[in-house]
Amino acid sequence: MPKPPRARAAALTATAVLLSSVLAACSGGDSKDEDLSAQKLDWKDCTAPSQAEGGGDAPSPLPNGTKWQCATMKAPLDWNKPKGDTIGIALIRAKTSGSESTRIGSLVFNFGGPGGSGVTTLPAFGEDYAKLRTRYDLVSFDPRGVGRSAPVKCESDQQLDSYFQQDATPDDAAERTKLLDNTKEFNAACEKNSKKVLAHVRTTDAARDMDLMRQVLGDDKLYYFGISYGTELGGVYAHLFPKKVGRAVFDAVVDPTQDAEQGSLGQAKGFQLALDNFAEDCTSKTEDCPIGDTAQDVKDRIAKLLADLDKKPIPGIFPRELTQTAATNGIAQALYSKDFWQYLTEGLEQAYDGDGKILLALSDSMNGRSENGEYSNITAANIAINCADDKSRYDSAYVERKLPEFRAASPLFGDFLAWGMVSCTDWAVAGAAEHPDVSAAGSAPILVVGNTGDPATPYEGARKMVDALGKGVGVELTYKGQGHGAYDSKNKCVQSAVNGYLLDGKVPAAGTVCS
Template structure:
């Protein structure tokens, strides 16, 4: 039941998965994770929005919003050494601001260390939606000392996320049952069980967070960022966003083009696509990642998916999923490894090719009847800790996504009609992804957003970064966003995994860091490995 994977996935969750994997596979050599060739994920038909593009907001701040822009933050030490935290007030509804309904948004920063003159603040967001920017900044953010010397590093958990008025939906035990729900229904009874799970999830969110749900859109989160920019005393917003964070950053640029400073959008999304196209593109993207994994795996005598061909490896993985659908594998706890959890575990490993050695190990275990390994990967994806508690991202993710765009599907019949397209995009993952695309169809709040182009005319140079075999944000999306933004330059990483910055390419890191410190974009058409 990996509803979040079909839309946007947090780079922070990816980093957590990578750390978990590195701890489990410390004996693997660097050659085990070598990148494999594969086609870029351009199989999904691109269905852009109409000619409409996101219109900028008026430059002058409305009088009823001045109290928010003029507020003073009270900073105090917190978290990791050297960090300080504060609370930013933002209106629940920007069209009807009022102190009685204000939101309290958590902010953290670490001041520029020097040497060198301070450039300003650098805001970061890891994506999701639903990833905690504060956790990301404190634990995983890739900016090196040269960047941190010149910027105050700043993170704000967006509205509805983590420390900022978090969306809440289900208990941990209810979430365990939800994530195990069969997402490839084979009968009317199983379809009913799946749709009931979606309905109950939505009802839980409405019951616990009903007043907040209509106000967690990306546009509102971008407006919160502008309030924070002003309160920090910055004339321009300097920003690094990953995955969904690129959509948030691009939205900011569209709303406030004249306030864009140095902006990096890594693992870019295409805002002009509807939900169905996004989901098919991601299905193709994960198929591309699996193809690269399988090409490497079948060269090994111990490949758990055989040594014949990529196609045969896919058939063997599908057979394993089918076996788990009928007979879930035992683990060392009361939960068993179901088909849904196993699929999520494999998907988690597709985000980072450094996870592939341990994925081979866990697939071999699962084929032998031991589901512990893939369950561990699934838990890392869902941010389920050893105590059984789930992070807020599983709730914030659909809350934002279902508000930003109309649902890909609203009935099971629509899913059935689309199954051939999804299976064509990925014979292994297509059916699961198609049914997961139905989750927003039962959301209790009507969507307020639509697909649209973002031009940001007049913005300072923006750096868009795309990875050629990125499963979650296919490379074609980076090319599309770079072509929409009036001042964008595309930087390409020819490699595997989700996003590029801080993942081992000196070429990528140098280009991004030079841009952040010196303001110089890389030459047009620059590609890195």
């Protein structure tokens, strides 16, 4: 199984939709000898998202009536052959609510993943950025390989249902062989259906797309807001184009110094911390916690539930069952935001009574599955981008040697995240590097926001990003909170600091702490 995507907004939007229901009951182009930076975008009212983007309805206008507009930008399929075949990069924008005289430019968002569709996510959270829209056009996009931008395609919806029901934490040789065989089949399907694009979905490719986007949007500098994996993308952009960085914010920061194994181990620690905080929160309230008497009791009961599900799944969303893997995935999804802890509590209550609907809905959200059984391509894109980026390849023997370390980091999530490291085994494309290069000497200041309770991108990554960006570039801000990301927590201190920098160029003091 892939490691949990380092995305916030897209996953949480899907979670809300799925839970409301449950609780209620590569496009290639011709070779063109042209200057792509001179292309004119044909902005039109947005249509409904494609299934690869997650499906659903066309985005509703903002409260003041501003309509979302969409366009497609041509980019080289292979940046080493800029005059060769092109692909389309899907963009979305909401024009500034301010005057042209006060407009700074376009503020480009990447919400993470890798694999999340910015075209569907930005409208879902557009109102949260109303203050920023007073001086910017809000812009986001589907990175290459994602959504409507030459999407990576692997298995069918029916095959994915089976893929996500598999036992992702094998206990014996037979289960291990089945997991590896399923991984090999999935990866072979990706090569068969998406061979043309697999070598061209690296983060460095997406960063070059962003610089082309900057030029096409008419900006001398890139104004950027990266969340989760979007911080890694932003760091790579700053490394490649340090003199083109305008004002940039990195929120929910990926540690750029870690290889794939270290990143997975960090997530194990991060999700365990979030689970500890969830259990403490439930049992510290004045009313009785319905899922345990003490924090340790809560975690012990969850561990027993998962052990029982490993032997015998329970009914989920008909006709699918809640397996151990799906339950673990669903618990992880709920830990992305404190707003969903209530659903985790209710989902666990249900599961203890033999009903797995809520936990399975949470797992579906993580995996990009809609109520009608169709999947977005977030999993395919997530694996493709990670495997194209990460040089390391791990076999089952290596994972087994590492299991004690992962279990020490997290008794609940350790096995799950350790075995996720085999996702790139037998991948068709070699990985680019052990970890991204984000050194950015000469860049404008970049505001780096770390959240002490972040499960998916642990807090320590913010300091590592600041150090890796280089002296005088990264400016660290700490948020003492819970969940994945800080700005969308609506903490006034965080938002004031971020808005002050993006709108007025006021760099907060390094080491500022918000709580």
